[in-house]
Amino acid sequence: xxxxxxxxxxxxxxxxxxxxxxxxxxxxxxxxxxxxxxxxxxxxx
Numbered sequence: 001x002x003x004x005x006x007x008x009x010x011x012x013x014x015x016x017x018x019x020x021x022x023x024x025x026x027x028x029x030x031x032x033x034x035x036x037x038x039x040x041x042x043x044x045x
Contacts, residue, residue, distance in 0.1 A: 003042040005033040
């Protein structure tokens with residue numbers, strides 16, 4: 001899955017992706033940048 005990395009300032013592949021639910025009940029995905037290891041977040045199912 002791809003998401004935007006704030007540290008690399010580019011779209012990167014996410015690793016260790018897990019499904020999470022935000023406070024408002026909407027689904028999201030959370031993982032780590034495959035290049036720099038920064039935490040990444042993508043809203044949506």
